[in-house]
Amino acid sequence: MFxxxxxxxxxxxxxxxxxxxxxQDYPTKTVNVVVTYSAGGTTDILTRILVEELSEELGQPFxxxxxxxxxxxxxxxSVVQAPADGxxxxxxxxxxxxxxxxxxxxxxxxxxxxVPVARFAATPYFVIANAELEADDLTGLVxxxxxxxxxxxxxxxxxxxxxxxxxxxxxxxxxxxLTHVPYNGTGPAxxxxxxxxxxxxxxxxxxxxxxxxxxxxxxxxVISSTPVAGYENIPTSSExxxxxxxxxxxxxxxxxxxxPSDVVQTLSAAIEARISTDAFKAxxxxxxxxxxFLGPEAFGEFLSAEETKWREVIEAAGxxxx
Amino acid sequence: xELFTVGFPVAFSFDNLLYCFVxxxxxxxxxxxxxxxxxxxxxxxxxxxxxLEPTTGIVMLAGVYYGAEYGGSTASILxxxxxxxxxxxxxxxxxxxxQNGRAGVALFTTTIASFVGGVVGILMLLLLTPFIVGVALAxxxxxxxxVMVLGLIAASTISQGSAIKGLSMVALGVLxxxxxxxxxxxxxxxxxxxxxxxxxxxxxxxAMGLFGVSEIISSANALHRNKLxxxxxxxxxxxxxxxxxxxxxxxLRGSAVGCVFGPLPGTGPSLAAxxxxxxxxxxxxxxxxxxxxxxxxxxxxEAANNAAVQTAFIPALSLGIPGTATIAVxxxxxxxxxxxxxxxxxxxxxxxxxGLIASFWIGNVMLLVLNIPFIGLWVRILTIPYHYLYPAILxxxxxxxxxxxxxxxxxxxxxxxxxxxxxxxxxxFEPAPLIVGFILGSLLEEHFRRALLLGRGDFMVFMxxxxxxxxxxxxxxxxxxxxxxxxxxxxxxxxxxxxQQRTGDENKSPLKKEET
Numbered sequence: 001m002f003x004x005x006x007x008x009x010x011x012x013x014x015x016x017x018x019x020x021x022x023x024q025d026y027p028t029k030t031v032n033v034v035v036t037y038s039a040g041g042t043t044d045i046l047t048r049i050l051v052e053e054l055s056e057e058l059g060q061p062f063x064x065x066x067x068x069x070x071x072x073x074x075x076x077x078s079v080v081q082a083p084a085d086g087x088x089x090x091x092x093x094x095x096x097x098x099x100x101x102x103x104x105x106x107x108x109x110x111x112x113x114x115v116p117v118a119r120f121a122a123t124p125y126f127v128i129a130n131a132e133l134e135a136d137d138l139t140g141l142v143x144x145x146x147x148x149x150x151x152x153x154x155x156x157x158x159x160x161x162x163x164x165x166x167x168x169x170x171x172x173x174x175x176x177x178l179t180h181v182p183y184n185g186t187g188p189a190x191x192x193x194x195x196x197x198x199x200x201x202x203x204x205x206x207x208x209x210x211x212x213x214x215x216x217x218x219x220x221x222v223i224s225s226t227p228v229a230g231y232e233n234i235p236t237s238s239e240x241x242x243x244x245x246x247x248x249x250x251x252x253x254x255x256x257x258x259x260p261s262d263v264v265q266t267l268s269a270a271i272e273a274r275i276s277t278d279a280f281k282a283x284x285x286x287x288x289x290x291x292x293f294l295g296p297e298a299f300g301e302f303l304s305a306e307e308t309k310w311r312e313v314i315e316a317a318g319x320x321x322x
Numbered sequence: 323x324e325l326f327t328v329g330f331p332v333a334f335s336f337d338n339l340l341y342c343f344v345x346x347x348x349x350x351x352x353x354x355x356x357x358x359x360x361x362x363x364x365x366x367x368x369x370x371x372x373x374l375e376p377t378t379g380i381v382m383l384a385g386v387y388y389g390a391e392y393g394g395s396t397a398s399i400l401x402x403x404x405x406x407x408x409x410x411x412x413x414x415x416x417x418x419x420x421q422n423g424r425a426g427v428a429l430f431t432t433t434i435a436s437f438v439g440g441v442v443g444i445l446m447l448l449l450l451t452p453f454i455v456g457v458a459l460a461x462x463x464x465x466x467x468x469v470m471v472l473g474l475i476a477a478s479t480i481s482q483g484s485a486i487k488g489l490s491m492v493a494l495g496v497l498x499x500x501x502x503x504x505x506x507x508x509x510x511x512x513x514x515x516x517x518x519x520x521x522x523x524x525x526x527x528x529a530m531g532l533f534g535v536s537e538i539i540s541s542a543n544a545l546h547r548n549k550l551x552x553x554x555x556x557x558x559x560x561x562x563x564x565x566x567x568x569x570x571x572x573x574l575r576g577s578a579v580g581c582v583f584g585p586l587p588g589t590g591p592s593l594a595a596x597x598x599x600x601x602x603x604x605x606x607x608x609x610x611x612x613x614x615x616x617x618x619x620x621x622x623x624e625a626a627n628n629a630a631v632q633t634a635f636i637p638a639l640s641l642g643i644p645g646t647a648t649i650a651v652x653x654x655x656x657x658x659x660x661x662x663x664x665x666x667x668x669x670x671x672x673x674x675x676x677g678l679i680a681s682f683w684i685g686n687v688m689l690l691v692l693n694i695p696f697i698g699l700w701v702r703i704l705t706i707p708y709h710y711l712y713p714a715i716l717x718x719x720x721x722x723x724x725x726x727x728x729x730x731x732x733x734x735x736x737x738x739x740x741x742x743x744x745x746x747x748x749x750x751f752e753p754a755p756l757i758v759g760f761i762l763g764s765l766l767e768e769h770f771r772r773a774l775l776l777g778r779g780d781f782m783v784f785m786x787x788x789x790x791x792x793x794x795x796x797x798x799x800x801x802x803x804x805x806x807x808x809x810x811x812x813x814x815x816x817x818x819x820x821x822q823q824r825t826g827d828e829n830k831s832p833l834k835k836e837e838t
Contacts, residue, residue: 038727067728070517071503074729102508153776159508181775182505184768197462197776322510 026086026263027060033253034090036075038068042287046121046251047091049283053274058266071095073106080108084258086267089117092252094162097306101314102160104321115259116303118268119252119294120275121284123204124228125166127220128212130196138174138221138240141200145176154178155189155198160319163189165310166202166223166247168317173245193217204249206288223247229290250292252299268295324676325448332677333684337378345382346685349389350692353405354397354700355715360390360406364651376659377674381681383652388440388631388682391591392689395432395624396700399425403537407529407757408591408627411599415612415619422615426558427565429701431617432624433693435573439625440686442577443584443632447679450585450633451640451668463773464783468793470766473593474759475800488755491746495759496766498523505768506775518731527723527736528760532753534719535740538712540747554701559694561617569621572602576622580629585636591627596758598626604803632682639667639675 033051037043044066051062067075072095082088096110108114127138133152135141145152156164159182171178181198183189186207193201193208194216201208202223211217222228224246225238237245253271255264274280275291284291294302314321332338352363364383371379394405399416412432419428461469474492501512502522513519561569579598584591602622603612612619638649661671668675693700723736743753777783784790 065728069727069729070520074517074727159503159506179775181772183772184505192462195462319508322508 026266027058029060029087031058031060031062031086032065032082032088033062034075034079034088035064035066036068036072036090036093036095037066039066042123042249042289043091043093043251045287046284046289049280050120050253050271050275053277053280054267054270057270057274071099071103073099073103076110076114077107079254080113080256082256084256084260086255086259086263088256089267090114090254092116092119092254092303094249094306096254097303098160098162098165098310098314100307101311102319102321110307111304113257114254115257115264116296116299117253117255117264118271118296119250119292119299119302120271121251121289122292123206123249123287123289124231125162125202125204125223125247125249126208126234127170127200127202127223128193128208128217129200129220130193130198131216131218132196133199133218136218136220137235138237138242138245141220142174142176142240142242145174145178149177150179152178152200153181153198154200154202155193156180156182156201157186157189157203158182158184162247162249163201163203165313165317167200168319169247169309169313170202170242170245172313172316173242190217202247204288209288230285251289252294264296324672325680328672329676329678329680332377332673333381333680337375338381338677338681339684341374341378341382342385342681342685343688345385346389346392346688346692349386349391350393350689350700351703352386353390353393353409354703355393355405355718360387360648363390364648371655376656376661377677379655379659380652380674380678381685383655384635384678384681385685387648387652388628388685389689391624391628391631392433392436392693393700395436395620396429396693396697397704399428399432399620400701400704404533407533408595408630409624410533410592410753410757411595411623412620414599415614415616418613418615419617419620424565424615426554427561427617428620429554429697430559430561430694431565431569431621433690433697435569435576435621435624436628436693437686437690438573439577439580439628439630440632440682440689442574442625443581443629444679444682444686446581446584446629446633447636447639447682450636460789462787463769463776464787464790465793466769467766467773468784468790468797470762470769472793472797472800473597474762474766475797475804487751491751491753491755492759495756495761496763498528498756499760499763500767505764506771516731518727518729518735522764523735523760524726524732525757525761527726527732528739529757530719530723531736531739532743532757534715535736536743536747536753538716539740539744542712554697556695559697565617569617572598572618572622573625575601575605576625577629579622580626580631581633583626584630584633590634590761591630593758593761594626594630595623598622635678639678 031054033047035044035047044064047064051064054062067078069075072093076090076096079088079090092114099106100110127141129135129141133141133144135144141152154167154170156167158164159180163186164180164182167178167180170176178200181192183192186203189198189201190203190207190211192198194211200220205212205219208217212219219234221237221240222231222234224236225243227236228234237243253267255267272293272295275293281291333342348363348367349360353360363386367383367386371383374382390406391408394409395412395416397403397405398409398412399420402413402417404410404413416428416432419425474496499522501519503510503513503520510520576598579601580591580594583594583597599612599619599622602618603609606612606616606618608616634649638653656674661667661674719736720733723732724730726732746753746756773783774781784794
């Protein structure tokens with residue numbers, strides 16, 4: 001028994017030395033971080049803030065490479081094919097948990113060909129309504145929607161995107177039928193929300209904040225079962241009896257499958273150390289995002305739970321995979 | 323008055339002056355070089371702005387944008403090759419002017435027109451930004467649809483030669499715009515399994531292929547054809563009294579057209595230029611001169627595209643809505659600094675807002691200097707031997723195409739579109755209506771279907787809304803006008819044939835069929 005414990009301790013010690021040497025060895029050169037969206041978008045900006053911190057923390061340059069297109073599939077495919085040595089990483093976003101249910105054929109498998117490293121930020125979503133809507137909370141919205149099925153429109157920033165599927169999630173959970181009106185981007189959608197052509201939108205705050213301040217839009221709820229840091233005064237979805245109504249835009253780092261777990265740990269630890277600083281939080285706040293850390297295991301569990309959730313929504317909404 | 327108390331002090335800081343100059347200089351140069359437009363240039367400059375103050379960064383990017391509209395006409399006039407898509411229409415009369423030995427006058431006129439358009443545009447920007455919220459809010463999907471219908475009909479009148487060919491190119495552009503995921507259902511159309519086509523064909527790729535690559539292939543086939551012969555001296559730039567008289571009013575009309583279409587998202591400077599040309603041709607007392615070197619035909623569109631470029635900042639700065647792809651990239655640059663443009667930007671970031679507008683004034687004056695006393699510089703850029711220039715431009719086009727998505731597929735696509743454009747040119751189909759059809763087509767479909775979705779399938783939504791009804795009415799009048807003038811010109815040519823038969827003079831050419 002005593003002997004066994006000694007053996008175990010020795011093994012642990014060897015492993016730790018191994019880890020330490022790996023951690024010292026990595027990174028020794030530039031690390032490419034692939035963003036599957038265009039330069040200038042929220043994902044790109046958040047990543048650029050993160051890589052700055054990582055470059056400082058780990059002493060090697062982390063650079064962003066934008067590979068947009070194909071609903072994030074093109075950029076991700078390029079990462080899957082890259083050597084699994086920790087020098088090519090990809091920024092994961094909600095599309096990563098939606099694509100498996102939306103696309104019949106993918107050139108890779110999200111769960112088998114990528115490993116989670118860490119989640120680093122999230123943008124809380126809110127139920128935003130035109131100020132003239134005769135409902136001031138989620139309960140009111142549900143009542144209104146049930147009184148006249150299909151009469152209330154909700155806007156999305158694009159079909160099958162996060163703002164659309166969150167709307168379908170609401171329809172599913174509340175048992176109502178809001179009509180989906182897709183737009184090409186958040187800007188035009190918010191404008192029609194202000195005009196009153198559409199009455200509701202499920203979206204982050206930055207694009208709507210100015211209209212909310214001016215009183216043309218109002219916030220009904222934050223789409224989360226628990227209060228969100230910084231928005232404690234806004235009612236949560238569980239306060240209206242819709243505890244399962246949870247959605248947000250989130251951002252994480254993933255690596256090609258086979259990336260040494262020491263490298264994953266090094267990266268995850270560096271991310272955790274850096275994102276809790278006040279400076280980082282302040283920069284995120286400008287973008288309506290909050291620091292939101294999940295380590296490799298927790299992030300992995302989160303990813304599979306999200307995938308299951310969206311699969312249900314997509315099936316319930318009758319969206320066909322292609 | 324914040325313009326003077328806040329704006330000019332900001333704009334006159336050393337950094338902002340320097341980067342304003344860098345912007346307008348690069349803009350003029352890249353605008354003058356065919357194939358590379360403001361969008362590709364700004365996309366390439368974007369990374370630099372992450373290291374600049376937000377105001378400085380946006381001042382530079384904006385400088386590239388409006389600077390390119392100045393520079394773009396140089397190649398249109400001297401080489402019959404549009405520097406940017408919105409200068410395409412300037413070729414129609416600019417190049418014939420150069421062939422008639424009036425290149426200097428044409429260059430002078432387009433610069434003055436650009437300046438006039440720019441100044442009118444900035445004035446509109448200053449006046450309208452506070453009121454624009456209400457105007458933009460009056461435009462819903464039904465209104466946009468009706469504007470697009472009017473735009474498409476106008477687009478088919480701009481082509482030289484056969485109206486049928488012009489219309490078919492508009493139609494082809496509309497068809498190309500349907501490639502990619504359907505906006506309402508997400509179902510992929512005509513993507514042929516290419517993931518790269520899910521988001522449709524990129525307008526930059528299409529424009530670079532049609533106007534850049536195909537022009538280079540055509541020019542390489544006929545190197546002597548567009549040879550630059552004009553020696554532009556300052557003296558040759560002085561217009562005659564007649565030319566001044568003919569171009570003054572069109573410049574103002576063009577500015578007005580630009581100010582109407584600049585702020586409307588999705589229309590932009592190209593459409594403004596085409597529409598102002600069409601309008602000028604309609605109101606002219608000598609429509610037959612158009613296409614043969616009519617100075618009105620360059621003054622009006624060049625004023626229009628500059629007015630449109632300046633007024634395109636109205637929805638961006640007042641509502642945060644990008645009217646064009648180029649402005650979308652600029653908004654992205656601002657957001658990278660944590661500034662989201664919107665109704666409150668004027669009060670939250672007065673230094674940025676007023677500084678930017680002040681830099682427009684400064685930039686336009688810089689451009690006036692760059693393009694009149696220093697016109698020789700840009701002409702000389704165009705005299706670089708073709709065997710150096712063309713491979714260099716082709717390389718830059720490929721680099722630009724690659725840099726949009728960091729994807730080699732786009733490089734192949736731009737070359738394929740270029741080859742296709744070359745064949746179209748050989749068959750005398752023009753690329754300009756195709757681009758207009760492409761831009762308006764996707765918007766037309768999107769707004770049409772959304773208006774019906776919001777109206778729960780009732781087609782009357784387009785007639786019940788007053789603004790929409792007015793635009794549809796104008797479109798109907800325009801169709802009647804086109805049909806009427808075609809019938810008139812057909813009669814005229816029949817008459818000419820009869821006259822010919824009677825006199826038996828075979829050498830006398832019949833009246834040229836009026837182009838519609």
